[in-house]
Amino acid sequence: MTQPRTTGGRRRTATRRGRLNLTMVLAVVLPLLSVAALLLVRPAEPAATTRPPERTTLTTATLVCPAGLPGAPELALTTVSDDVDGSVRVGLGKDAKDADLVSGRVTTTRAPDAVAVTGEDDSAPGLVAGRGGGDEPAVTACLPPAAGQWFTGVGAGASHRSVLELTNPDGGTAVADVTVLGRNGVVEAPRLRGVSVPGGSSVRLDLATLVPRTDELALEVVTARGRLGVALLDRFDRPGRAPLTQDWLPAQPAPATSNLLLGLAPGTGQRTLAIANPGDDEVRAEVKVVDSESVFAPDGAEEIRVPPRGVARVRVSSIVNAAVGQDALGLQVTSSGPVSAALRSVVGNDLSFATAGSSFDAEATVLVPKQPAEGRGAARRRVVLAGATTAGTVTVVALDANGDRLRRRTAEVVPDRGTVVKVPPTARLISVLPERTSVTGAVLTSSANGASMLPLTVPVRNGLVPDVRPGLP
Structure with a gap:
């Protein structure tokens, strides 16, 4: 009587075990199948919401040229496009006149004041223009209007002063906002905010009059309305019998963490490196020399600390003069954050700049x-x-x-x-x-x-x- 009960109990236990195993298998397999099904179903990729601009034939081009230096009223222009034999308009507003434009040939026209060079149709693509300084070894390119740009190593004192020139090539009023950075941060300059430039005219701003200071400055010029061509003429007048020397300071499009300052004036003179930091944190920068063999850190070059929203001025005469004597080509400024930089050289009686291109x-x-x-x-x-x-x-x-x-x-x-x-x-x-x-x-x-x-x-x-x-x- 005992054995039949025992046998029956074993059968019931086996049946329960079989049911339990099937349930466990389904509990594991069904979720896996669901995941696999979801992986096989790929949702359609969303269509692109933005597209890059398309290139088209240029039908109108405008270059803006600053005013010429005394005794150098000539403006040179040409085109790099092929088979062009036409003309461009040179001037501002009603004072504009025609000038010849021929492929590969340099045309010179008299234009002592700030002007716009406007080409249309075949004369628009590849338009190039520039100025020389006459007896002064100075040069500048005429460039299209830009929304924003930086000028570093600017002066507003008695011996080192700069003049900012804003030129409006269009008919409506344009407005510029100029932010000034100094040694200790942003310089209060209310007269440089919201500067209005009437259509077809040019405005010159003497910084020594508007923000008189002796430290090194940097300018961020932003066109808030309209279009403006911006140029900066830098003047250096040393005490004593040394004559006034001047040259245009090229603009830097935007701050960067690596800046190449190419074109070192030969000879021995006074060299000053200016570095501007537009950020809110301190930036550390180092200077290297570029030559035809390598890029290397010169002896005596120390790390440069640039304060937030400030400008650092570094005397680098000994380093650069020695490098120029060994045929150096330029300086490389690398930094922990974006900066703008420029090297000012006063050699003999001449002022020149090496800026970031x-x-x-x-x-x-x-x-x-x-x-x-x-x-x-x-x-x-x-x-x-x-x-x-x-x-x-x-x-x-x-x-x-x-x-x-x-x-x-x-x-x-x-x-x-x-x-x-x-x-x-x-x-x-x-x-x-x-x-x-x-x-x-x-x-x-x-x-x-x-x-x-x-x-x-x-x-x-x-x-x-x-x-x-x-x-x-």
């Missing part, structure tokens, strides 16, 4: 002023290149004022090394075309009278049409 991978072209080819004032011209992103080549073409080729040379460029290409002193139009890389460059012109540096820039050849579509309700 823009990297380019398309053909860059500049107009340089006429220089004597022989005699005491004979000039030496060099194209200085550095900052190559990869190993590649650059082709340098130098033309005279009539469009005749004076020199064409291809040189290799590699990262962490500079390159120099000599061009004839009679060259007026200099083009640099990089291949398989991008570079930063400048044209350095030097003579017994002094030196000038002109950053290489890419002429505007195409327009951009924004993608505009109806928005969602």
